[in-house]
Amino acid sequence: MTETAKAAVAAADARQVRTWLDNDEILLVDVRETSEYEVEHISGALLLPLSSFDPELFPSVPEKKVVLHCAVGKRSEAAGKMLLKEGHQDIVHMEGGIEAWKAAGFATEVQILPPDVEKPKPVYMCPPPGRVLQEEYLDPLGISPRELAQATGLLEGRVNDLLAGTSPVGVEASLRLARYFSTAGDFWIRLQLEHDMERARHSVGEQIRQQITPRTASL
Known part of the structure; x- marks a missing residue:
């Protein structure tokens, strides 16, 4: 098997991901940035931005499949390859990202803040x-x-x-x-x-x- 084949990330469409999510069979991970997540996101998705994505620290969830998603599918596939290279298994990325999710008619959550409330800042794991x-x-x-x-x-x-x-x-x-x-x-x-x-x-x-x-x- 070639290195390219080894690095290939399994893909699933939005409808399949929705079925898995409804049955509580997956951990859905959003690899977009915090600012994108704040605009809208899929309910139940865990935010792990690609800009600070560390495959060595990625949680192990043996009982569930991990499904990654981004805006259109490029970043989620890249994150999936990083996880596969680190030895993680059962990694899938959602084709078309959140745009495909919405095109399939599935709802997203929108965070609406009052104009006088400052948007939440990113949470830093490494304190000063x-x-x-x-x-x-x-x-x-x-x-x-x-x-x-x-x-x-x-x-x-x-x-x-x-x-x-x-x-x-x-x-x-x-x-x-x-x-x-x-x-x-x-x-x-x-x-x-x-x-x-x-x-x-x-x-x-x-x-x-x-x-x-x-x-x-x-x-």
């Missing part, structure tokens, strides 16, 4: 290091920002900026915090990197996927 510092170290230990500044040699204003998330953790600050709290030297800067990477995936991840074709795909 300042929040970790405040909630998991300073608060439980009863340490004030001033006391931390004095103990680590950081300026009090710098500590306040870290806690507020207005200033990133640098290499020197990571080493100073690591020394004081007996963590790995790169612990704090890795928190910063993971947070920055997640924010970048939300903001420009989809744009990058559309603009850049992996070199291996053209070989």
